[in-house]
Amino acid sequence: MKTDCERSWELDALREGRLAEKDADAFERHLRGCAICTHEKAFAEKARELAKLVPAKHPPELQLRRIRARVLRAAELGVPATRREMAPWAIAIAAVAAAVALGISVRRSSSKPATMAASASPASIEPSSATIAEPLTGSVQASGGAKWRQTRIGNIERVTLEDGALRIHVRHQSLGERFFVDTPDGVIEVRGTTFEVETFEGHTTRVAVDEGFVSWRMTGASEVLLHAGDSWKPHVPALVRATTPPPNAHLAPATATADDGSETYAAAVILLNDGEFSRAADALAEYLAAYPNGRDREDASYLRAVALVRAGHSDEAADAAEEHLAAYPQSFHRKEASILIARVARQHKDCDKARRALAPWLTPPADPEAEATIRSCAN
Amino acid sequence: MNGKRSRAPRGGPSRADEELLAAIARGDVSALGELYDRYAQDVWRAAHRILAGSGDAEDVVHTVFMKLPEIAASYDGRSNARPWLVGIAAHVAWRQRRGNGRFFRMLESFASTASSAVDLNPEREASAREDVLQFERSLAALSPSKRIVFILVEIEGLTSEEVGRALLLPAATVRTRLHHARRELDKLMSMKEHRGENED
Numbered sequence: 001m002k003t004d005c006e007r008s009w010e011l012d013a014l015r016e017g018r019l020a021e022k023d024a025d026a027f028e029r030h031l032r033g034c035a036i037c038t039h040e041k042a043f044a045e046k047a048r049e050l051a052k053l054v055p056a057k058h059p060p061e062l063q064l065r066r067i068r069a070r071v072l073r074a075a076e077l078g079v080p081a082t083r084r085e086m087a088p089w090a091i092a093i094a095a096v097a098a099a100v101a102l103g104i105s106v107r108r109s110s111s112k113p114a115t116m117a118a119s120a121s122p123a124s125i126e127p128s129s130a131t132i133a134e135p136l137t138g139s140v141q142a143s144g145g146a147k148w149r150q151t152r153i154g155n156i157e158r159v160t161l162e163d164g165a166l167r168i169h170v171r172h173q174s175l176g177e178r179f180f181v182d183t184p185d186g187v188i189e190v191r192g193t194t195f196e197v198e199t200f201e202g203h204t205t206r207v208a209v210d211e212g213f214v215s216w217r218m219t220g221a222s223e224v225l226l227h228a229g230d231s232w233k234p235h236v237p238a239l240v241r242a243t244t245p246p247p248n249a250h251l252a253p254a255t256a257t258a259d260d261g262s263e264t265y266a267a268a269v270i271l272l273n274d275g276e277f278s279r280a281a282d283a284l285a286e287y288l289a290a291y292p293n294g295r296d297r298e299d300a301s302y303l304r305a306v307a308l309v310r311a312g313h314s315d316e317a318a319d320a321a322e323e324h325l326a327a328y329p330q331s332f333h334r335k336e337a338s339i340l341i342a343r344v345a346r347q348h349k350d351c352d353k354a355r356r357a358l359a360p361w362l363t364p365p366a367d368p369e370a371e372a373t374i375r376s377c378a379n
Numbered sequence: 380m381n382g383k384r385s386r387a388p389r390g391g392p393s394r395a396d397e398e399l400l401a402a403i404a405r406g407d408v409s410a411l412g413e414l415y416d417r418y419a420q421d422v423w424r425a426a427h428r429i430l431a432g433s434g435d436a437e438d439v440v441h442t443v444f445m446k447l448p449e450i451a452a453s454y455d456g457r458s459n460a461r462p463w464l465v466g467i468a469a470h471v472a473w474r475q476r477r478g479n480g481r482f483f484r485m486l487e488s489f490a491s492t493a494s495s496a497v498d499l500n501p502e503r504e505a506s507a508r509e510d511v512l513q514f515e516r517s518l519a520a521l522s523p524s525k526r527i528v529f530i531l532v533e534i535e536g537l538t539s540e541e542v543g544r545a546l547l548l549p550a551a552t553v554r555t556r557l558h559h560a561r562r563e564l565d566k567l568m569s570m571k572e573h574r575g576e577n578e579d
Contacts, residue, residue: 009558012558040565047514047561057424059436067437067441067444070441070445072415075408075448266547269549333524365566
């Protein structure tokens with residue numbers, strides 16, 4: 001008895017209005033004669049109804065009031081203040097969430113956050129011959145003696161400033177393009193703007209924006225958006241730290257960095273979402289190479305295989321999926337990666353390999369998707 | 380459950396979500412309070428469902444609203460901010476869970492508490508109660524990646540694009556997972572029904 005229908009995928013597309021009128025009519029005709037799709041449609045409706053009946057727990061009122069007080073107090077101070085130290089994951093995740101939102105949404109706000117310092121006069125930067133090499137999407141003027149360099153990985157451009165001052169003009173970034181300026185103690189994300197950044201003895205001492213806006217994240221601090229006319233300077237204690245090395249400075253680790261690759265990963269996912277599969281695969285490979293301890297490596301490793309298969313490089317995709325499973329045997333994506341390997345093996349009529357890849361999901365009760373993959377291989 | 384909220388604050392006209400977020404981006408603390416009052420419960424409930432009552436929904440709500448002044452400028456201007464906020468909460472909760480390894484413990488706790496969590500009206504039919512219980516148990520038995528997608532789409536009312544943005548997944552992957560989540564739920568619920576019939 002037939003237990004699967006290839007067209008059942010179209011149920012959601014029909015419900016969400018993603019099918020063209022002609023396709024919708026054709027699928028509705030199919031639906032009238034297909035017991036499997038009719039059953040799946042009925043179950044989807046039943047599941048939706050049952051989901052609505054799952055009782056919602058009420059949040060403790062006092063808890064919500066406590067959080068509210070903390071959040072508003074922190075906002076009034078202009079600095080996030082936490083009841084307990086925010087875990088590194090929370091900082092990284094929020095940065096990723098912001099990056100994703102920035103990357104996908106319409107950039108419509110030109111407002112200034114209240115945490116900005118008053119506008120300061122721009123620093124004097126001597127024009128120099130340090131115009132940056134292609135393919136930088138802008139231009140750089142450096143102060144005399146400034147130490148800086150530029151790199152590009154895929155669509156991600158980075159200028160690293162070790163010491164001195166730079167005036168940077170970056171053209172508006174297209175979707176998927178990212179431009180970062182790394183300072184010894186923070187990172188600036190640029191989205192088409194002209195601005196200046198100064199560092200001194202391992203500390204950022206000033207960021208000033210002439211046009212557009214930048215996002216500035218100092219290591220261990222929260223992100224600050226700087227718009228045209230805004231400038232940022234460290235608070236007094238930070239200035240003291242900047243000019244007075246601690247007694248045990250020679251024991252301190254070299255320059256710390258807040259960049260765990262989250263932005264790079266987010267940019268790669270945006271490419272994938274935009275259907276730029278080859279570029280996404282490249283960007284994900286670059287992320288995996290550049291961030292050996294990145295938090296998103298497991299997902300990136302799997303999504304690289306997805307990007308490759310969608311780009312039409314199925315053999316490379318299968319290799320990538322095998323690498324993923326070797327690196328993350330308990331991966332959340334292990335079934336999907338195994339199915340990908342099996343499907344590529346099926347294309348090569350290698351049903352034994354497909355079966356081996358899916359073995360963990362074929363023991364009773366077998367997984368329906370794994371079964372369907374093998375069944376079509378046998379056919 | 381998923382509709383737009385329009386809870387007007389006492390003593391003043393209600394500002395639209397996009398106005399509030401624009402004001403928050405400008406550093407307006409009262410706007411942050413207003414948006415918090417409007418959506419904190421929704422964010423808490425979404426986090427609680429995703430974390431299955433592991434007690435960290437408080438941290439998620441705290442993180443989401445603490446970060447709002449910094450990310451509000453990136454809001455895309457749609458009239459209802461709920462999916463955006465729930466998406467950020469899902470991202471935070473998902474990463475938190477994966478980061479500290481409590482994921483499987485959480486699933487177990489969800490499965491064991493599912494029956495006690497149901498609080499139906501007494502007059503509701505026994506069969507409906509049983510259906511919901513069975514549904515909850517089956518939902519708890521889904522793989523984590525499918526379960527979160529099902530919760531976000533079918534319970535929280537996010538679109539597959541919104542879930543994709545929240546979990547950093549392609550929207551098509553979200554749809555695939557949702558499709559398989561339903562199939563597995565169907566299978567699990569059918570198995571339990573048959574088991575029940577045999578027991579009878």
